[in-house]
Amino acid sequence: MNSPAPFLHVGFILISLSNLFLIVFMLVLFAVALIAPFPHRIRHDRSDRRD
Amino acid sequence: MTEQLAARRDAAAPTPAAPDAAGGMVEEPGWTAAVRRNLARRMPLTELLPSTQPAYVGSWVYVFGVTTIAALVWTIASGTILAFMGSAWWHTSALGHFVNSVHFWGAQMFFLFMVLHLWGKFWMASWRDGRAATWAVGVVIFLASIVTAFTGYLIQENFDSQWIAVNAKDAINATGLGGFFNVLNFGQMYGIHVMLMPIVVTLLVVLHILQVRTRGVVRPIGDPYTPTPETGGDTPEGRLEA
Structure with missing residues (x-):
């Protein structure tokens, strides 16, 4: 906590590794949310709808 | 006692239109009755607390x-x-x-x-089909959340928060708001963070949820099916059980 955060510096890109990790993590989580199967049941009979 | 409760319940229920002498339908006058009818029409409990969702929500x-x-x-x-x-x-x-x-x-x-x-x-593109206001309220929630988080950083009471406050003071002075929003005034920042902004964010989130539940979840792009008043938010694919 008492030292500067490690940074990635490539050309004009300057970003702390913690921020870079967070952004990559969010992109991966978003991609997984799009691809991963969602457990659910489909009801086709509209006559017994509860709502 | 039971009769009193029943009378109170009947009074709270939306008043149906009654026929007048000419055979037309007359609604109960007054702004409270109008608001009650409007809420009952726009926010029925079946939409606010649905037990199923459209099939496309399965993601x-x-x-x-x-x-x-x-x-x-x-x-x-x-x-x-x-x-x-x-x-x-x-x-x-x-x-x-x-x-x-x-x-x-x-x-x-x-x-x-x-x-x-x-x-x-x-x-x-979830602002489609009359959902622009829902999107706009979401944007305001995002901005209000930034103010909340910023004031939170300022009231940590450590060297980090002092460093942030001193730097932000120059920036906010440059915008002309420094006289109204003084980031070096701990009491002001504390009050804004623990009372004002939580109320603002919570009320906006409640409004956002009501908007979403009133309109329903937007259909996928390119889906040719258009809900009608007869089918409501129902879909040909069936419903997703909660």
Whole structure:
């Protein structure tokens, strides 16, 4: 906590590794949310709808 | 007693239109009756608390909204404890450190899931079909959350918060708002963070949820099916059970 955060510096890109990790993590989580199967049941009979 | 309760329940129920002498339908006059009819029409309980969802909602992308709300609940709950116990407690005791960390990470998760929710809604163009106001309120929630988080950073009462405040003071003075929003005034920042902004964000989130439930979840792009008043939000693919 008492030292500067490690940074990635490539050309004009300057970003702390913690921020870079967070952004990559969010992109991966978003991609997984799009691809991963969602457990659910489909009801086709509209006559017994509860709502 | 039972009759009194029944009378009160009947009075609270939406008043149906009654036939007048000419055979036309007359609605109960008055603005309270008009508001009641409007709420009953726009926000029926079956839409506010549905037991099923359209089939296309079966994706993890639709979960980011409720995870954002869950993070908000954790943040407000831990913030309430911090407000009661005070800064000496959260800086010196082990339990205080823990609750302070829960508050910090709750805010981190709130922003993380809010941005993922934003990405999902942006790419599905969720402002379609009369949902522009829902999108706009979401934008305002995002901006209000930034103010809340910023004031939170300013009231940590450590060197980090002092460094942020001194730098922000110059920036906000440059905007001309420094006289009204003084980041070096701890009392002002504390009041805004623990009272004003939580109320603003919570009310806006409640409004956002009501908007979503009133309109329903937007259909996928390119889906030719258009809901009608007869089918409501129902879909040919069936409904997703809650």
